[in-house]
Amino acid sequence: MGWERCVPLQLADFLAYENLKVIERESASRPRRKSMELILEMDSFGGRGAKLQRAGLRDIRGKLDAESKQILFENARIRPTQDSDGKPPKARRVPKLSLGQMRE
Secondary structure, three states: OOHHHOHHHHHHHHHHHHHHHHHHHHHOOOOOOHHHHHHHHOOOOOOOOOOOOHHHHHHHHHHOOHHHHHHHHHHOOOOOOOOOOOOOOOOOOOOOOOHHHHHO
């Protein structure tokens, strides 16, 4: 299925983009974009959110075992700066997942 036929995914992408812009603008001390203000004013839209501070992310990272960190970093496409033994990481090929595998 192409993106043209997947309207819910388009909406999710749009909201993710707008959330990214909120974070970028907040860190630059700029006001929210008008598009996000309009979304938040809609009666048909609801939800809540939370932002993790750097200390919270460090806390979570410290509680992950090595295998969980590796999986998290690979899925986020983040290259670790060193392995658990303190040496530079070896290049690894990340397996591609099919749509069916992602839904599991």
